[in-house]
Amino acid sequence: MNIKIKxxxxxxxxxxxEARFNEWKALQLKADREHRIVWYIAIxxxxxxxxxxxxxxxxxxxxIFFIAELGAYLIRNKRLLQLRKELKMSDRLWAKKKGRMFAx
Numbered sequence: 225m226n227i228k229i230k231x232x233x234x235x236x237x238x239x240x241x242e243a244r245f246n247e248w249k250a251l252q253l254k255a256d257r258e259h260r261i262v263w264y265i266a267i268x269x270x271x272x273x274x275x276x277x278x279x280x281x282x283x284x285x286x287x288i289f290f291i292a293e294l295g296a297y298l299i300r301n302k303r304l305l306q307l308r309k310e311l312k313m314s315d316r317l318w319a320k321k322k323g324r325m326f327a328x
Contacts, residue, residue, distance in 0.1 A: 227321055229253055237316050248311055251304040258300075262293050 229252050234242045266286055273282035298305075308314065319325065 227317055229256065236320060240311060240316070244307060244311060248304065248307040248313060251301065251307065255297075255301050255304055258297075266290070 229249060232249060234240060234245050237245065266289060269289060270282055270286055273279040273285050279285070
């Protein structure tokens with residue numbers, strides 16, 4: 225069972241602060257969209273380096289790109305990471321996926 229973030233509601237998680245949950249959800253959807261865009265760019269870079277330029281080591285360019293993107297992700301999504309930790313969303317989502325109740 226995969227959980228779609230956009231389909232989650234506050235009622236799925238009893239006892240959670242509604243405003244903070246909605247803020248987390250909006251930030252998570254934005255981060256997911258940005259993550260997809262980064263993968264599309266990475267595939268484009270790999271394609272260009274491999275087939276058009278015929279670089280024998282296209283992975284070096286991708287490694288540099290992913291390191292830069294990781295740094296940018298951590299800076300851009302500081303609030304998302306803070307909310308995820310405060311709301312214990314990883315544990316809550318895991319419990320929902322397993323069909324269990326989350327107990328703090």
